[in-house]
Amino acid sequence: MPNKGSGARKVSLKTHLLVFGSLLAFVLVPGLFWHDVWFGRVLNDTELDEYLNDETSPRRIQHGLAQLGERLGGGDPEARRWYPRVMELAGHEEPEIRNLSAWLMGQDAESEGFRQRLPGLLKDSNPLVRRNAALSLVRFGDARGRPELRSMLLAWVVKSPQAGRLRLLVEPDDEIRSGSPVAEIEQGETSVAVQAPVSGKADNLAEDGQSVDAGAELMVLLPDPVHLWEALRALYLVGTEEDLELIQPYLGSGEENESIRSQAHLTREAILNRENPRDEKISGSGAADQ
DSSP states (O other): OOOHHHHHHHHHHHHHHHHHHHHHHHSSOTTTTOOSOOOOSOOOHHHHHHHHTOTTOHHHHHHHHHHHHHHHHTTOGGGGGGHHHHHHHTTOSSHHHHHHHHHHGGGOTTOHHHHHHHHHHTTOSSHHHHHHHHHHHHHTTOOTTHHHHHHTTSOEEEEOSSSEEEEEOOOTTOEEOTTOEEEEEEETTEEEEEEOSSOEEEESOOOTTOEEOTTOEEEEEEEOHHHHHHHHHHHHHHOOGGGHHHHGGGSSTTOOOHHHHHHHHHHHHHHHHHHOHHHHHHHOSSGGGO
């Protein structure tokens, strides 16, 4: 008589391998953390060289990196000739360029140079660079960016850069894009703009017009759905039981975004099966077979 448990396990393994393969292929969404720009014009080799090395125009460098990403996505074997320049640009003074470089290095999980360069970007001053580096490392099966992935599941606290009077520029539940101004801190006749370091929904705002100290909490930004989804997909591959507590809030019916709720369940199941393989064998034809 056939062993039903064995058959169920084979189906479960096949299902997980398919999901695993999809995640490896698409764990990064092109343009995830850069927006409001269009780099659609195709560059030939000469133009790509020129754009990637044009230190007078950060936008042209971004265009070149975006175009190189398109080539990598299309499987262009000649793209490797520009890899040394991509790794150089990962140390550029402009965070937008470092950000694109971190994203692009995740597009070739066979590059040893990229694998060695990415961990350094986990210490970058810009949170978007760190996040893209963490996501890219997952493509290499490298979990060193896991702390950054965990942070993507949490609200971001926006703090005042100096003491002064607070003038809010947003309202509760506003959808905020990274880099957008959210407040000003007025001190005498001068003021300092406060920008959102990451995208998210404005919540728990401080009282407009009050005096605040340097480092005071001005608001929190609830996780952006795209960032949240990407973090959950990455933790599907590298998450541990320690992450289950952070995933828990996105499992219930209170989560409006069905894709996030679904991914949260898949990620939780993958972590449990990875940490407790015996339980997977016992469960046989559980949810993993669906």
